[in-house]
Amino acid sequence: MEFNKPRGTRDFLFEDMEERKYVENTIRSVVENYGFKEIKTPIFEDLELFTTKSGEGIKEEIYHFQDKGGRDLALRPELTASVSRLYNNNLQKAAKPLKMYYFGSCFRYERPQAGRFRQFWQFGIEVIGGTPVYNEAEIIAMANDALSKVGIKNYEVAIGHLGIIKGVLNHLNISAEDITSIIASIDKEDYELLNSLLDDCSVTDEYKDIINKIINVNGSRGDLEDLKASVEDIEESYDAVCQLIETLKVVETFGFEEYTVKLSIARGLDYYTGIVFEVYVPDLGAEKQITGGGTYNLTALFDSEEVESTGFAFGFDRIMEAYHRQNLAYESNDDNKVLVVPIKKDFKLDAIRVAQKLRSNDIITDIDLKGKKLKKNLSYANNNNISNVIMIGQSEVENNTVTLKDMLSGEQETISLDDAIERLSH
Structure with a gap:
């Protein structure tokens, strides 16, 4: 029997995940440099959390269900309501401003189409409390900084x-x-x-x-x-x-001046109270908006003290679509990747010891334990962007050395393992 992925979802393979991790980590680095700290909320919440924020009509657009205890729950369709609930439960008495970010998957039951999926990812930030003018300016500048660091081009704020x-x-x-x-x-x-x-x-x-x-x-x-x-x-x-x-x-x-003042931005949501902003990538056509946000008062919906928040959420999947449409690429650290190859099966244990020493020095290390021919191992290294191969044979074991082959230049040299580690580490 063959099973297929559910409609509106996707599988991400090795290269997909390398790109997504690179973009995610780049954005993380930027927001953490601005003093934001990560939070995490449940993938499902009480259904009432989302109907209180968005009205009963939201039920038609989301995945909701009763658990075995008869509780009405829903997979989160976005993260702002969850963040406000987290604040009400845990952080009302914390010193302000609170600067937080989150990254996670959300779910919407809607017709899948270009740029829209039933499972999608948001990378968002929130500032709760503080001075709106400065909060607003900082997050707009930060959104620009993040997109610039990722390499997205020709976007409009x-x-x-x-x-x-x-x-x-x-x-x-x-x-x-x-x-x-x-x-x-x-x-x-x-x-x-x-x-x-x-x-x-x-x-x-x-x-x-x-x-x-x-x-x-x-x-x-x-x-x-x-x-x-x-x-x-x-x-x-x-x-x-x-x-x-x-x-x-x-x-x-x-340091950001490449914006447009556009007073027709309305965001279509009642809880926005002040500044609103959106970022577009025209290369994406009808799905060009990749983020939107502003200043709002959502905490008041949950019977807590009234406090203004400023935030936005990147549509992470649309950023990735822009990344592909613009043919962007990142520089992977292939120079620090190694494949350890035992020339004969007799040397597998020696190869494992070498591999573990490399890994303990933070060198990304793969190892052939299947016993493939050397030619196939070299081909494997080329196909997987592994720039260095270490070969272990009789001579290397006897002399406590390794043979290091540079896959780019084709040159190889027999040296001590310590020398190999030093060379690969730099």
Whole structure:
């Protein structure tokens, strides 16, 4: 009987995993250099955690089930809710800001298509507490730093602030329900629907013009200075514009200036309260967005103290797709890989002792214990990017030496094991 992988999932082979580990570890290195520490949450949680955050409709999009005790559980569709639950359970009294990151798989029951899978991976960061302006600037600069270190090219960073458009809608006393619908239409760039919703809310042409002026900002920090005059009588919007200007100044101080101010970014989620940003890789076409985030207040959903958080999550699989589309490659440390070959089966135990000595010195070591011919072992080394072969025969055993062959140059030399270790270590 033949079994196939479930629909919407993937198998990753050796080269796939080497690439994914390289990208993951590169991002880890960047965020840890910024002072973030790793957390881990369960793959499944109480179903109510996700319905509280996203509404009952989320049930249609996720894997949920009852366990043997009759408890309603769900495989996590994302990690933000789990992080907020972790904070509420364990960290409310911890000193702020809390700077954390996470990496793990998530699950969505949706139709598999290009760039979308039922099991996928997120690499996210959260800052809980602290000063939003500086938190926002730091994570935007950090996201740019991570993508740059991975080698992703031609990506675009768009930054906005939901408080600007929400300020106008609050000024007009539009209901929370209608604000949600209006924000969703902006997020979908459905401007025909937007105009219809504004008409339904009896928004005058004067304020329609202000709203259109806001969502059409797609340029530089200087455009925000021009926008100030349009919203100077709307205190909430004016303050949001000033906050965004201040955040962008700090972003530039971090050394990142290649961003676009885009005030039509809405993120489509009610809990965002301020800065929002997204990163696009146009090479990915319709699935070009590889991350999104901002400042939000999610902890209040779980009956805890109100505290602002700032965060984002990389769509790790989309980063990998961009990595492949752009034909990127990493430099593997093949110079430090060795294959130990006993020339005859009589020398297998000697080869094992040599291999263990190499491994104890942090040298990646494979060993032939099957007894293949030397020619096949050399071919194996070439095919697996192993740059060095150590051969153990009668002479080597008697003289306490090894024969080291450089697979790139073809040169070989019989030397002491200590000398071989020193050479391979450098």
